[in-house]
Amino acid sequence: MAIHSSIFISGSVGRGGKNQAADVSTVQTRLNELMGNARTALKVDGLSGSKTQGMIADFQKSVLKFNWPDSRVDPNGKTIQALNDPKSATTWRSVPPASGGGTAKKTLHLHFRSISLTDVSFDTQFRAAVKVYAQYNITVVMKSGKSVWLSEADRKKFKRVDTSCVVGNDEWSVLQKLLNDVPSSDICVFFVGRLWDPKEKPGDEMFLGCGAHRPGAPACAVAANGSKYDMAHEVGHVLGLGHDGTNGNLMHPTQASYPKLPVLSPAQLATVRKSPLCR
Ligand SMILES: [Zn+2]
Structure with missing residues (x-):
């Protein structure tokens, strides 16, 4: 203008x-x-x-x-x-709003459901997510956390969660139906062992997480081999963000490219702040 x-x-x-x-x-x-x-x-x-x-x-x-x-x-x-x-x-x-820079404070309400320990500890991933969103005056709150006990049959079944990361009847969708007990205004974050796309060769676990979820039941999965910013990234998907190839962007598709605290573009931030889950 x-x-x-x-x-x-x-x-x-x-x-x-x-x-x-x-x-x-x-x-x-x-x-x-x-x-x-x-x-x-x-x-x-x-x-x-x-x-x-x-x-x-x-x-x-x-x-x-x-x-x-x-x-x-x-x-x-x-x-x-x-x-x-x-x-x-x-x-x-071109510069995202500074923390507290005149933008209204918002909050993300997260619930954690764990069926597997992760390589990068929960604590590290949670602190990383808090830092990422704090840049934009968005507070990440842990509303609840549970280690979920599964039956022996389910434990075997979900050791590797088969999914193409689209909403459907795959194991990821079944797992959500089984374990997502949180309000639809909050986000349920699952920690799983491995995610595997049946289109890939066994052993090629390409997905480190997945943000696809059933309508009205916001959820994402973080795999055990995910990186420090994986949780923050998957929550970004749930908030309506797609991938962005810009280096240093939170939504970069490959996790290895985060040299330091990843950022959101002003357009991405506008999307996040408009999500009903960011309130
Ligand atoms: Zn992604």
């Missing part, structure tokens, strides 16, 4: 600013014009509250690369210059 006019404020806006209502409204309107879909638009009310100040800080951090944003726009400062630079919209939209 092209910005054709420069904004002007008579006094400072934001933390510790003069915050005259007309100036605050001017800044709120411009922030809304620049932010794109991944951020939640500010109410243009002329009040310099925590959301407006948080959004100024997000802009300063994302666009001006301030390490210590002061959450304030001064009449002749760097921040207003950037607010009047049409290129700032592109820059800002």
Whole structure:
């Protein structure tokens, strides 16, 4: 979107600013014009509250690369210059919202059902998922966790869960029907031994997880050979995300490509935040 006019404020806006209502409204309107879909638009009310100040800080951090944003726009400062630079919209939209950066806090409610121990411990995977989503002001909460006792026959049957990772009558679907006892507003995360696509040769366990689930029963599977960010990735599928080949993206199809904390693109984040499971 092209910005054709420069904004002007008579006094400072934001933390510790003069915050005259007309100036605050001017800044709120411009922030809304620049932010794109991944951020939640500010109410243009002329009040310099925590959301407006948080959004100024997000802009300063994302666009001006301030390490210590002061959450304030001064009449002749760097921040207003950037607010009047049409290129700032592109820059800002390419950076996901900072934690607490003016976006409403949301929560994911997860329940864990384990029929197998995993190579990467539950604790490590859970902490990793918490960190990934915390980048976007989304809290991951463990609502319940159970190690599930299976009958001897079921234990043998589900030692390797056969699935093509589509909803149907495969073993993964049977397992969900059997063990998913959580509310439809929450996500049931299963830990299983191996997942095996019958189209593959035995021993070629390609799936490290699967996010396919029955309608109205959100669930995903994490295989024992999954990596540190596997849980966070599979939960991403349940929240409506497909794969993304960008290096460092949480939804990259091969887990080995995560050098550090994986990220979501602004478009992916918008999808996640719109999911009824993210509330
Ligand atoms: Zn995947």
